[in-house]
Amino acid sequence: xxxxRSDQVKGRVKQAAGDLxxxxxxxxxxxxxxxxxxxxxxxxxxxxxxxxxxDRAKAKIEDRD
Numbered sequence: 001x002x003x004x005r006s007d008q009v010k011g012r013v014k015q016a017a018g019d020l021x022x023x024x025x026x027x028x029x030x031x032x033x034x035x036x037x038x039x040x041x042x043x044x045x046x047x048x049x050x051x052x053x054x055d056r057a058k059a060k061i062e063d064r065d
Contacts, residue, residue: 005037005041005043007036007037007040008034008038008041010034010037014026015030019029
């Protein structure tokens with residue numbers, strides 16, 4: 001599965017191609033891909049932060065033992 005940043009790049013490429021060819025459908029598809037990539041990246045970042053928090057909590061629990 002592609003990550004959010006690659007989806008954003010793909011979207012920008014589609015938008016540029018749509019601009020060059022006058023293909024509004026391709027341009028809109030690129031806009032959707034870019035927006036989806038931004039959302040996916042935000043979710044990935046949140047998941048990373050949650051994972052880091054869980055790891056810190058586990059370390060504190062293990063230090064108590």
